[in-house]
Amino acid sequence: MPEDLHSRIALKLEAVGPSVSIGLEIKIESYFDVVRGIIDDFASKRRMNCIYITSSVPSATLNSALEALEANTEGLRFIDCVSHTMMGAIHRVDNTVFVENPSMLENIILKVEYFLRLAGDKKTVVVFDSANSFAIHNDPKMLSEFFTIILNSLKAREAYPVVLMIPDQLRVEVKEMLGMVCDVIMPIDEERQP
Amino acid sequence: MAMAREREKCVTGIEGLDNILGGGIPTNNIVLVAGSDGTGKTTLAFEFLVRGAVSGENGVLITTVESKSKLLANIPSLVFYDEKMLGKQLSIVTLKEMIDGTDKPFGKADEPAMDKIIASIEKLATGAKAKRLVIDSIDTILPDEKEDRLNTYFLTALSEMLHKHGSTAILVSKAATAESGIGSVVDGIIQMSNLERKGDLLRTMQVPKMKGTAHSRAKYVIDLTSAGVLVTTLLKGGI
Numbered sequence: 144m145p146e147d148l149h150s151r152i153a154l155k156l157e158a159v160g161p162s163v164s165i166g167l168e169i170k171i172e173s174y175f176d177v178v179r180g181i182i183d184d185f186a187s188k189r190r191m192n193c194i195y196i197t198s199s200v201p202s203a204t205l206n207s208a209l210e211a212l213e214a215n216t217e218g219l220r221f222i223d224c225v226s227h228t229m230m231g232a233i234h235r236v237d238n239t240v241f242v243e244n245p246s247m248l249e250n251i252i253l254k255v256e257y258f259l260r261l262a263g264d265k266k267t268v269v270v271f272d273s274a275n276s277f278a279i280h281n282d283p284k285m286l287s288e289f290f291t292i293i294l295n296s297l298k299a300r301e302a303y304p305v306v307l308m309i310p311d312q313l314r315v316e317v318k319e320m321l322g323m324v325c326d327v328i329m330p331i332d333e334e335r336q337p
Numbered sequence: 338m339a340m341a342r343e344r345e346k347c348v349t350g351i352e353g354l355d356n357i358l359g360g361g362i363p364t365n366n367i368v369l370v371a372g373s374d375g376t377g378k379t380t381l382a383f384e385f386l387v388r389g390a391v392s393g394e395n396g397v398l399i400t401t402v403e404s405k406s407k408l409l410a411n412i413p414s415l416v417f418y419d420e421k422m423l424g425k426q427l428s429i430v431t432l433k434e435m436i437d438g439t440d441k442p443f444g445k446a447d448e449p450a451m452d453k454i455i456a457s458i459e460k461l462a463t464g465a466k467a468k469r470l471v472i473d474s475i476d477t478i479l480p481d482e483k484e485d486r487l488n489t490y491f492l493t494a495l496s497e498m499l500h501k502h503g504s505t506a507i508l509v510s511k512a513a514t515a516e517s518g519i520g521s522v523v524d525g526i527i528q529m530s531n532l533e534r535k536g537d538l539l540r541t542m543q544v545p546k547m548k549g550t551a552h553s554r555a556k557y558v559i560d561l562t563s564a565g566v567l568v569t570t571l572l573k574g575g576i
Contacts, residue, residue, distance in 0.1 A: 247537050252569045253560035260564040285574035292570065
């Protein structure tokens with residue numbers, strides 16, 4: 144097993160395979176390693192597309208961070224649900240669509256569908272960043288319905304759905320809900336323990 | 338129990354709508370696409386024609402409000418639309434062009450004026466071998482919702498003409514509703530709306546009526562994209 148976290152994440156995701164919804168338990172300090180692992184080590188190196196739905200960090204920030212890490216972002220598409228809420232200047236870029244706020248869950252489903260249609264038959268990883276920030280903006284029942292619909296739809300299309308979650312900061316009811324809607328809950332950082 | 342015989346369908350090609358309609362619009366139906374400004378009526382109707390053109394069914398769009406260039410400029414650029422379709426599989430004409438340049442063809446909306454319009458539509462549809470017809474908007478032709486007799490006269494004549502040619506029509510309207518006179522005469526209604534939820538505005542679509550097919554009557558959320566009109570279920574949060 145490789146030492147670095149981003150490589151380990153890619154191997155773990157590959158072992159699980161497509162059509163399985165994964166709840167990826169992460170720690171805040173390993174956030175960028177996890178993002179790099181999914182986008183660069185897993186999706187890019189296996190020539191897959193990646194749809195990254197962010198409700199926590201603006202897409203421009205993630206783009207800059209990935210650039211600094213020299214990650215390949217060719218097949219990366221962002222659904223940015225946070226930049227509009229910050230009321231700052233929105234930098235329109237080709238690989239990004241914006242949703243006004245993370246509570247417009249139907250619009251997020253439709254934007255995912257949009258990118259999947261443009262991608263055609265190409266395999267796709269779909270990342271939800273993160274369950275914590277979605278839970279801040281949405282009622283748990285609504286969020287449960289959202290994840291049930293979109294994760295089932297992605298599984299039916301042989302995609303790789305990954306929901307990022309920071310378990311220590313999740314309300315119990317949201318944690319239980321994720322346990323129900325995800326097929327696998329994967330605690331990544333435990334891998335570091337001897 | 339006896340089951341109703343399934344009618345032949347005009348597959349719109351708009352995947353979400355075809356799912357709602359159980360496969361498509363029953364052929365020869367006149368469908369009212371109703372809704373206020375900005376709800377996606379014109380985009381939906383245009384995609385109906387472009388999808389038809391792609392699948393080998395010619396279409397005619399009669400625009401009664403906007404010019405051709407303005408209409409095309411305001412519609413999202415569909416990835417499956419090709420300008421080369423224009424004048425071949427897809428014809429776009431203004432109302433004025435359709436009736437041979439006469440500026441005010443039906444100053445008075447009466448039966449002879451309606452006959453003249455129907456004759457012009459038939460000539461146009463026959464020439465284009467159209468299986469799909471869109472009138473955007475019907476409010477210009479049938480300006481008075483209270484003129485039930487005249488509206489029925491026009492729609493009956495249009496229905497006969499469509500039946501003769503095996504065509505299916507969409508009539509776009511801002512004024513008509515499911516409860517209005519026109520709404521009660523047409524074969525189907527696709528209601529486009531804006532739904533406000535906690536300050537957010539969602540575009541929605543609902544089919545309260547469609548003769549000749551078993552269909553969903555639920556409300557759906559839509560998005561207008563370059564990949565076409567996309568449709569998803571309206572989340573209710575377990576309520």
